[in-house]
Amino acid sequence: MIATMVYKLTKDATPEQLIENGLGDHYANHDKALFYQNASGVPWTATYIQAKGDPIADLYEDIAAEEKARATYQWLIDMTDDVDLQDGLKFLREREVIHSLRFREAVEILKEERDRKKFF
Structure with missing residues (x-):
């Protein structure tokens, strides 16, 4: 649900806005797709x-x-x-x-x- 909330908040953002707000790396790797990671960018893993x-x-x-x-x-x-x-x-x-x-x-x-x- 959190990933969906983030998606809804960013779906209309331009690539420039994403970059300005620190999401450039995410955009470069995943576009606006949901990608589960923690706040530091570490991807979710079953070891959790x-x-x-x-x-x-x-x-x-x-x-x-x-x-x-x-x-x-x-x-x-x-x-x-x-x-x-x-x-x-x-x-x-x-x-x-x-x-x-x-x-x-x-x-x-x-x-x-x-x-x-x-x-x-």
Whole structure:
């Protein structure tokens, strides 16, 4: 969704405007196509996905990822005065909060199950 927001904000920009605003390298490589990268220009890679194989450890990784995304959305909200863009970002930020809460609930359920004696 963020890449789509960036696309909508830049779709009518001229190459000169993109260059003036620090997007010349991106334009030279990708035109106005969506290309997933961080703010420093490092492309997205599957190595960003962390998995241990233990459900509780993996859920804690998920919680951390949701909280990092929440913080990023807040910083983006703080960087713009475009109300429509802020509304979309606020929706995404709140979605991360809910995801984090659900993952935390799942951790507690798994901990209860892990500690419960099982009789067969």
